[in-house]
Amino acid sequence: MLTLPKSVALSEGQAFAESKAEWLQAAVARMPGPSIIGHGSVLPVEGQRLIVTPASVRMVQIEGGHLLVPSARPTGPVIQAFLKHRAHQRLGPACDRFAAALGKPVRAIALRDTKSRWGSCTSDGRLMFSWRLAMAPPVVLEYVAAHEVAHLAHMDHSPRFWAAVDALMPGYGVLGPGCAITEQS
Secondary structure, eight states: OOOOOTTSOHHHHHHHHHHTHHHHHHHHHHSOOOOOOOTTOEEEETTEEEEEEEESOSSOEEETTEEEEETTSOHHHHHHHHHHHHHHHHHHHHHHHHHHHHTOOOOEEEEEOOSSOSEEEOTTSEEEEEGGGGGSOHHHHHHHHHHHHHTTTOSSOSHHHHHHHHHHSTTTTEEETTEEOOOOO
């Protein structure tokens, strides 16, 4: 798939991609393949690495360093549903809090299975997030929520937008060990 800015002709984009074909192939070859989550796998939940462990439970639970999953149910779909629920539980209140501080209403929040974005905002106030944010450290989820809510006031990455992000989450540029956010347009 080739995604281009509206101002770039398809032929120009294709020519660029073809000129970088060798680099693109090497980059794809370096990417890890999909991993299957099963019993004994290690999975991050809210930034904590948990061992997926079958247990006599009805619902997924976190206990110590373990993610307990019902032993009689399919692991992958059960964990995915748990993570989606967890993401919604965390994003809803964060967005409400940031929107109230900004004085802009959130029309709706949706979770998606995105490949390239953590979140997005429409001009009519709808926010979309990747459910995989449930795996990120809480401060990263908070930052993405603040970032998307700031788009309710500024649908760009202008200095005014970044000032709104900073007002919502002061010091967002350095979130903690191993986490840094850089301003990009």
